[in-house]
Amino acid sequence: MDFCSISGDGCVDKPLATLWKNHTTTDKPNIVMKVTVCASGLKAVTKEHGLTEYWAHRITFCNAEPAYPKVFCWIYR
Numbered sequence: 001m002d003f004c005s006i007s008g009d010g011c012v013d014k015p016l017a018t019l020w021k022n023h024t025t026t027d028k029p030n031i032v033m034k035v036t037v038c039a040s041g042l043k044a045v046t047k048e049h050g051l052t053e054y055w056a057h058r059i060t061f062c063n064a065e066p067a068y069p070k071v072f073c074w075i076y077r
Contacts, residue, residue, distance in 0.1 A: 011061055011075055012061070012063050012065070012073050012075070015073070016065055016067075016068055016071065016073060019068075019071070020067075020068045020071070031046050031047075031048055031049075032046065032047070033045065033046045034046075035072060039056075040053065040055060040056060041053065041054045041055045041056035041057075041058070041059060042054040042056075042059065042074065054074065054076050058076055058077050059074050059075070059076055060075045060076070060077055061074065061075040062074040062075070
């Protein structure tokens, strides 16, 4: 079983690789998401799902990995 270090190193490697593989091999249209960083955390809006808020005190790690362009990920507990 893999565990993340306290700094978050390695936490997103496997999930991002899986998401990126699915993204590059599917014919389905992308879901466009607008993410806003605000005082309370993150706000994500999609046409399909509307507004979802992610509270700052529950975000444990976030990353924008150069290997996956246009992808911003976060770990939410």
